[in-house]
Amino acid sequence: MGKILADNGYSVDEKDEGADYDFIVLNTCTVKKATEQSILYRISKLKDMGNRLLVGGCMASANKDLIMGASPNASIISTSNVNMVAEAIAKIESGTRVQEDKYQRTDKSGLIPVSNSVISRIPISEGCLSSCSFCETKFARGPLNSFSQDVLLNAISMNVKAGAKEIELTSQDTGAYGLDKGTNIAELVSRASEIEGRFKIRVGMLNPQHLHKYFDSLLEAYGNERVYKFIHIPVQSGSDSVLKDMGRIYTVDEFRAYCKELERKVPGINIATDIIVGFPTETEEDFNATMDLLKEVKPNIANISKFTKRPHAKASFLRQLDNGVVKRRSIEVSRLSRQLQMEKRKMLIGTKREVLVNEKGAKSFMGRDSYYYEISFLDYVPFGEFINAEILGVSPGSLLARVV
Ligand code: SF4
Known part of the structure; x- marks a missing residue:
């Protein structure tokens, strides 16, 4: 706008x-x-x-x-x-x-601004192919509308020429990209990574349900050094019955298998997921299954949300769980997620890695390594550049590093 x-x-x-x-x-x-x-x-x-x-x-x-x-x-x-x-x-x-306020289907790829900022966010589609029962966004964004691949590639190229070093492909569900146009996210990522210039591509959140349509090609696309070895796949629950009530079209086993295969084919891949606790039909057993799944998969990031009623969402009309129960589950799973994150990050202390410095804080500089781990520097580092760094320690949310 x-x-x-x-x-x-x-x-x-x-x-x-x-x-x-x-x-x-x-x-x-x-x-x-x-x-x-x-x-x-x-x-x-x-x-x-x-x-x-x-x-x-x-x-x-x-x-x-x-x-x-x-x-x-x-x-x-x-x-x-x-x-x-x-x-x-x-x-x-x-x-x-x-x-x-009337809905109209428009290709917004022509509206993507060309800026000289280090990070360029490129919206690749609007809407999705799902009907998750907890979701309100669907009512705002409607059915999937993927933007023209050629126009998107041109927008990426223009932004890279203007100085962008990180291209973030975003959407309500990047995993659905192109399925209404006979293409898919793997093809887009693969073509985008052929664009000339020194930059990284961050693939935005993709739901597990469409992965089977292009999983092998996506793994191949991740082989390109321009693609961050980072994937955000929201599982939402470790219980198949809750997933069914949420209207999510995949099983916990499928999610597990994707994670295993990703780790096998893209060693060290940084896996992020989302969890909703306190969904109206979530029993104590279901919740424990979610805890067990996290302990098994050990994602580097698990974004935890408490279920809340959204005005038009189907699940809002179900009988809700007691607030105290939802709060307790949220505290437990958040604690586990922080613990898993710390364990994983501590293993990176002493390693050396290339980092793109892409953010300036009040007292520090931040960047991302090839696995999209957030790296903080307390000393001056050149903003917008790729530098070599050594990980010295961990803090909540990031790794602390120095330039080498
Ligand atoms: S939560 Fe589900 S319905 Fe809502 S935007 Fe994401 S994929 Fe679509």
Whole structure:
């Protein structure tokens, strides 16, 4: 939206509210209840902007009523209408309140900005092929709409030429990419890694259910040194019956087999997963199965979420578990996940690795090695460069290193 507005002559600023702006465009997310609450708080704080507050993102697509409750005169632009953001602002300028909330299928690959930042995020598709019973995003993003592969490759190439060193392929489910267009994520990654230049590709989150359609080709694509040896496959639960109730079309054994094969064919691969605890039908046995699965697979990262009711999601209409039970399970699994992460990372102390320095913090520099492990440096390191480093220690969330 920023790119479109700038292309149409608007001066775009990304600062927080507080300054005296003519319009504020607020992007929103609807994945988790806690995020939704904090966004609603911000919307209510901005209600004096009236129709000059233009709310976009998934909340504008799936939960318009919540926005109206927080800021009754706000304008709305749903995710599938972002290509019309300049027209929307022009209408607001002429005093009209905008309600662009109809779903339309658009290829947004032409909207990908070319920037000179080290990390370029490239959205490759919108929507998905699934109907997970806990999910609200589906109501915002709709069915799978993969963007043109040639246009995406061109966008990647332009960003690399402009100085990008890390290309992040993102989507609601990168694993579904291309399945509506006779291609797939493996083909995209493989073609992207042939683009000239020194850069790394990070493959975004992919659900296990489509992996069987191109698994061997994906393993092959991971053989290219330009691809981070990192994969994010959300299993969500270690129990087949919970997976079934979640509407996830794979089994725990299939997930297990993928992890084993990935570790065999891509030695050292960094596996991340997501877990939802407290799904309404999750029994104590189911929860223990999730704990056992984590102990067995030992992912480097397990993002833990407590199940929360989302307005249209099917699972919200089931009888919910007691809050205390959900909280206890979340604490237990989070503790296990931190412990597994520390054990895995400690094994890397003393190793040397190449790191792309891709982030500047207040007092440190951060980067990623070829396995996408986060590496922190307390001393100065050249931002945007590949450097050689030695791992000295671990801290929660990252590895501590020095330049060698
Ligand atoms: S894959 Fe499932 S969780 Fe992800 S957006 Fe689609 S329905 Fe939602």
